[in-house]
């Protein structure tokens with residue numbers, strides 16, 4: 001699908017984007033970053049403003065901020081972290097749940113995940129992670145505990 005560089009943004013979309021990036025300063029500076037690769041529970045960040053965020057790996061993989069994944073989500077009308085309901089297959093194939101082989105810091109501003117499906121294009125900046133934190137909590141429903 002070609003967008004030719006022109007993007008039509010609906011009012012709701014623009015409002016969502018604005019709401020998503022209202023956090024700055026200590027709110028987007030991590031104090032502690034914990035990636036549970038072996039346990040597989042996900043990524044936890046304690047921010048300097050005292051808030052703690054947690055995301056599981058499946059959510060993070062589906063929220064990949066790279067251009068390709070972003071465009072795919074836009075085309076399918078999905079929010080970061082949202083996945084398309086899978087069509088019923090007669091013979092369901094086993095799919096390994098998303099997990100990172102490796103996680104590395106990129107400068108002082110982001111993390112790069114090397115996912116077990118081979119994808120590694122997304123740079124998860126602190127800014128992005130903090131600003132999608134509330135959506136992740138809302139979607140998983142049980143991670144609102146502070």
Ligand SMILES: [Zn+2]
Nearest residue numbers: 064066069122
């Ligand atoms: Zn991606």
